[in-house]
Amino acid sequence: MPGVKFTRSGSSSGRSGSMSGRSGSNSLFAEAGSKRVNLDGRPILDFDHKNRSNSSVAIIEGDELEYSRTLKNRATSNSREPFEETASVIDDEDEITGKLAPYGGFSRKDLGDVVLGNENIFQSAPWKIVRSERGNGSLFNAVGLAVEKGVVDDCKWIGAMSLPSDLIPQNVLDDIAHHLSEDYNCESVSIDDMTFQGHYKSFCKQILWPTLHYQIPDDPKSKAFEEHSYHYYKQANQLVADKIVETYMNEKNHLDPNHPDNVIWIHDYHLLLVPAMIREKCPDAKIGFFLHVSFPSSEVFRCLAQRKPLLEGLLGADCIGFQNEEYVRHFLQTCNRLLLTDLNEFGLIYRGKVTRVQAIPVGIDADKLRNVLKKEEVSSWTKLIRDRWKDQLLIVSRDKPDKLRGIKQKLLAYEKYLQNDRKRLETTVLVQIFIGEAKDDDYEAEVLQIISRINSMADNLSAAQPVVILQHDIDFDQYLALQCEADLFIVSSMREGLNLTCHEFIIATSRKKAPLVLSEFTGSSHLLDCEGKGAFLINPWDVASFGKTIGRALQISNDEKRERWENCHDVVLKHDSLDWVKLCLNTVREGWQRNQDKTFACNKPFSREVFAKFVNDTKKRNLIIINIDDFGGLGINGSSEHKSSIELSRIGTNLANLLSDTNNYVFFASIMRRSELDLIFKNVPNVGLIAEFGGFIQFPDATQWISMVDKQKAVTGFNQVARIFRTKSEGLSGSKVVINDCTVRLAAQTAMSQDTRRSLDVMGECVQLVNDSFGETEGLHATIVNDSVVVQQKNTSLHAFKFLYSYYTGTMSVGEVRQKFQLRRAESQADIFEADESAHTSEARLPNVDETIDHICYAGGLNPIDENIYDFITSLEKKQLLRPGLTIAVWDGIKETRTSAKYVAMGQNELLSIIADREQ
Template sequence: MTVFIASLFLPYTVNFHVENSRYRAVPPPPTAVNNAGVDSAPPHPNAGASLFEQNNPKPQQGLTPGATTDHERIFTSNPGQPEKEEAGYFALPTIPENAESQLLTESEGHSPAWGATTSLNQPKPQTLLSPSPSILKHQDPVMPNKDPAPKTPEAKPANPYLGVIKPEMFARKQSFSRADWTVETAEQGNGGLRNAVRSAKESGYLGELMWVGTVGMPTDALINYTRTEIAEKLEDEYDSLTVFVSDGDFDGHYTHFCKTILWPVFHYQIPDNPKSKAYEDHSWIYYVKLNQEFAERIAKNWKRGDSIWVQDYHLLLVPAMLRKMLPDAEIGFFLHIAFPSSEVFKCLAPRKELLEGILGANLIGFQTTEYCRHFLQTCSRILCVEATNEGIQMEDRFINVGTFPIGIDPTSWDKRRKAADVERWVDTISDRYQGKRLIVSRDKIDSVRGIRQKLLSYELFLNTYPEWADKVVLIQVATSTTEQPELEATISDIAMRINSNHSTLAHQPLVFLKQDLAFPQYLALITVADALMITSLREGMNLTSHEFVYCQDGSYGDKKYGSLILSEFTGSASVFGNHALLVNPWDYRQCAEAIHTALTRDEKKKKEVWEALHRAVLQNSTANWVKSFNETLTRVWNEQSSREIMAVPRLSTPRLIERYRQSTRRLMIVDYEGTLASWGSPRSIILTTPQRAITTLTELTDDPANIVYVMSSRMPEEMERLFRQVNHLGLIAENGCFVRKPDSDEWSNLADKHSIQKWKTAVSPILAYFKVRSEGSWVEERHCSLVFHHGSAEDRLSAGRLAAECADHINDACAGHGVHAIPVEGALIVETSSTNKSSAAAKVWKWSLEDSKQNEEVSKPDFLLIIGDNREDEPVFRWANKLEDAKAVDYAMTVTLGSRSTEARATLTQGVTGVLSCLQQLAAPAGTNSTQQ
């Protein structure tokens, strides 16, 4: 079995060695690919620069604005090392002394923008077409840049450049197609996911796997032959299936839709400018196109028994696309970022398409319970489907939804921290800031990371507690972006103001680095820090906090048990709970006090808190995350597959008759609406039951060995009128709230009258509110339920949306009353959640056992038959199946008439006619001919 892991970026990319291949004539045949090593490259003019300079290009651009820079020079220059590191022009970042530690990837992405890498030699994106920023022109057609990837590997052309007309295109394709290349670790992508997969594979939790994704670089400059070469090498040697799309398609998908539309909305930053609207209309077609490419690539390589795991918001449509192509596939989806509330999500124009895309999966995973709940509410409101704590009930299938918080890989972190380069940086930073208290932060400069709020809080702390001004240093590492220059300018102004007001000749309270650090520097920094401060306005799961906690054990530095100041709006807040100093980033006073608390805690308290945080980190490791998700996916897929209507066999009537006649006492419970009789109008005044059903039930109840019950959603008085002609018949009314024994006039109320009246009083005004807004709708009051009928509304579409919103509101507001709202076709049923058809069936079963105990001549039932047709019958199917599995009854058969996924063990395809025919054959005397249904 192969596990396909679909992520936008592969863990690997390609580095082209253009300079040392300048005079190469043509690409070699596939059997003799010469992927030249880096040693043959000509030396760079700066060869011999230190490891730290190589890993921090252009250091002069990242210094704190308006401040003395001596305090931060150590992060951008060689700290007086005697040895020199020789490297070629095309050399990768220097491999640490411990080669195994190189396997670890940074969990939080701080990679350069797509097509803007500086450490690897790769093609640059061609000029891409963007929509007009004017709202008046946003619907103008935009012609995409089409350069489709090869669908099948093609043979080496006699002249690989034949047909290229543009001179600049010829030069670009010629240079990169002639060049040697090597496969390297990619800068782009989800580092936490890569670490998790690697850790799970090493732990034996993952077997054979195959990555699916793009190579993380522009590819229009490559001829088809070079692309094929790269794809073959990645598949054969790196277990990676490459998805090639044109630069224009990728830019439209990633830059315009994912980053401009989806990323802000999922982090509660609603785009409200004309440019966003233009980009949404323009880029949606590219989002769909790239998702389709992924789905087709996976479907082409999938084999029965394989599992598919789709990752993150870039590929929201892939699960549904795969479900259409591979109906029986085992598909999981995990969202690494936050999921917003329904009020925010519904601002997206393609909201319905995105939700339906995700719901193609068998299992949908989120980082926290909050995101999971938001998703369930959003599906309920927008798609008008039933949402339960376990997942989403669609018309034909059930989709499980769960919480699976990701973490870090402690084993790999231990290996990486032992490297000599990390140890040198620990010593360097400790010496430089000796006697100072260090607060560390590392974020991208964007609107959701909360850098502005953090600096304002730090400024307030320095103003409130001036005695700390010369004792504390905040080192803010901020990866610069080009999308929000206004925010970057604002942050720079705050940084200048802090240092202007609080700096001395000997001390600078803020070090603001507008560049990223090399990995060894980052590890050393969180090792020697006294506190880590994270003020994200919204974030799926901040793994920097996990890494900080793990590095604070004191194994590789003098400091330990540092405090964690954490935004309550991060997923990590749900993992660490109150053990971290949780703050609201918008509350500057609270953040300032949290800084003061972190700096003044005594050692005993720090150790106590750190130990609790450390336990949480170990419990939520990457290997456990992969294992938990994959095991759950396999389990729910097996459960869902067993419930698929195609997997449920037809009822064998001869076999049923045989077991019926072998039994001594039989319990039969049959649904009424849609099973014994076609569904009638809820407003029908004249209640009648077809004569054939009356006759069949009479024949069954005339046998003293039979106990027959009819269950329905109708009220008790209606059931009495419907079946007054049938003697010895038991009745179950209002979906299990009322039960009447055979030959009895008294109804047993299984629901609590007081609690029902209490929640009815609370729910009735809510239904009245939505009824007024749905012209033509009406509310029916039953003894134990309320039904909001909206199928006859003048605007059925609008009424359906209001009913979904009503269901979501009731399920949220009235959950404490033991009530839930279930959307069905044309209606919304509000009923008690503690009583259903299965509880009524259990009551009937208990009575039958009591009868056998009280009367020795009456045996307990050894034959159980349940027949139903809709979702409300699923609980009683489940109850009967468990009864047989527990050996409480010799034989139990559950039968459904529906075409949806079911827990019934057999199906009848002839509808009401098939049910009556089957029951008539059971009631017929022995020796009567029977036909298989």
């Protein structure tokens, strides 16, 4: 991506220095990104809003636009990190005063004329667009490679101009924006200085960044500061989102949103609100998001005052990508707890919308790096380095000088390594490269003190120092040469979302095959560990063990070096930048397609004509399952004293015609116990019953119940969950715990009406606790249904439905069905928690099926349990295993939501009346 330079003359002056964007700020705002557009106008949008660094017009965190003028004489340096301020715009009296000579005069007369002149210097100053060296180069290069290889047809970048926009005339800004659009395929967003400062310098860097890296801001004034800065964060996100929508609509015209290249791709924590903002105006757009930093545990993220809108903003995307599974798990747990979302095998479900959440590691372009390594400049530096430290083991490390990089711990570990054998002082050298300037003077002093102490250990002061520090970044060619000659490379970050330097090292050390010591808290550690046979993983806080690992890594045999390098090398090649782009875009498309299968509930009303056509248009028989839980004021709250058995029994009376039709197999499903359903429907013929969301099934006109759950496996987990829920219920007034045969519920309807916030917090804690503690070990799953936390064995309801489908379609023999679904006869009504593990369970008896089915009708609610069944029926129809059937969701008409059901009934009475009054 290009950048803009302002100069005093038409030619670029060697004296011109870089300036930050914004009054006194430098951040590269533009992460907003890229929109790819085909020649025929079909767009792919790619947004990256990560930095607005010392370039003033910055499009993307990888190749920002550079703005400079001769008022400052600080040359742009590779040592600057993307977010680091390198220069300030002179925009007030104090700053001008700071530029004056000691006795009130300018040291250069022409400079004084420019600064104090009446004319706005930006009105007539020449400017040009140049390429910047900073930003998220991995993203820019990856997208560029994808365009080059034909993975995408074209790409348009959209980002904020990192200019002091309050100082620059609007016509100049418009001119810059025009050239960026015409010549560089970049659409720019202009943000005023106050908004930018509040967004980037305040909220992003002082609130979001520390929290995402486990450093919760604890300033006494941070609460007011956070609320104030969040206003600007939201405002800046809205400006970027509006520009994205404008560009998307202009480029898209009237093209099919299903086109694979019609994608919006947003990047990083600076734009967390943008996906939902775009979704509001472009509901059918394909939107992806990738977070380039770490995502903390729910206990940390919930400390943010704006936690809910930030999460909801992200969930506007069809797919959210993270660097590794740990960040995915943290995000899912956080949404589970704070938003009461539910999960399925595809992703996260919130308000009927599915968001695919996946770990998609970022990689590098190994082929391009190999070509750079072949350059003559790299070879020359490699020879010089080899000669300089020919008799020593060379350790290389490169970090930003801040606490998160674990520099102090690395030096202490290196000191331990040297102390264990003082001969190593003459045979080992650590070259530590610092990127950018330290912002914490105390930390910098502490690090330098440790370095001085290590270097003073050497008896021979004329010999090479054990630690060599470079307090500015070096040319990339020199850096690669150091990696080529390194005997060990160390990455010791305390917390880091991405670290591709270790990937670069694996390619650079192809000749020496040197080992890598990598912090387990970096995003790449899970990949390069290679089951203990790749990089040496360390805990930076364990200094003693860290020191021992350095010693071991330097002493391993050549065979072990080769094995570890080859394992890491295979990983780097497998997870390269091109595959990263492919996988990210594919998952966005998959997530979008899954949501297209769901439509808004209000758009598909259920009618008598629809049901009559279903019943009459059949070649075989129909399987009809109706979830009755909300009939008769039942809700899901608990025991029978809150239900009207008379009203429920009338369901059978009202549906007498449906039940008497021999073409129909009809089942009523409920969360109620077997005993309650037996009592209510004992006089209703020809109806099957499904108790406890699929835990038990009774066939029509049968008296025996079949158990669909493994009660021996469930006992321990359910007992523990019941004890936890009782404890939680004691602290939540109005709630109660309902324990059934294979279900535990924390019913909180009354509590919700009394204290909604407290109830949501408790339910969120329960959901997270069950899913984290008992999900994998006990196979239990907690979900929210009608203001209650429902705990069952995972997919119990879907398991029961699949059994009925297999049985009634005749796709499997009775013996195969019994074996696959592990059917058991439910011996008694005794609570499963008190069941004797040694008790004998008889084999379930299955009735004969006179004729198979080819149609299915399922009527349920708008909850995750029923949605899983709607999705399964849809998948059967797509595979042509069933003729098109009916899925009907009962909707209260209050909360707008999406559903996979084909039709929606406005209430239970409407559903019943339509089914009962169908034309015969």
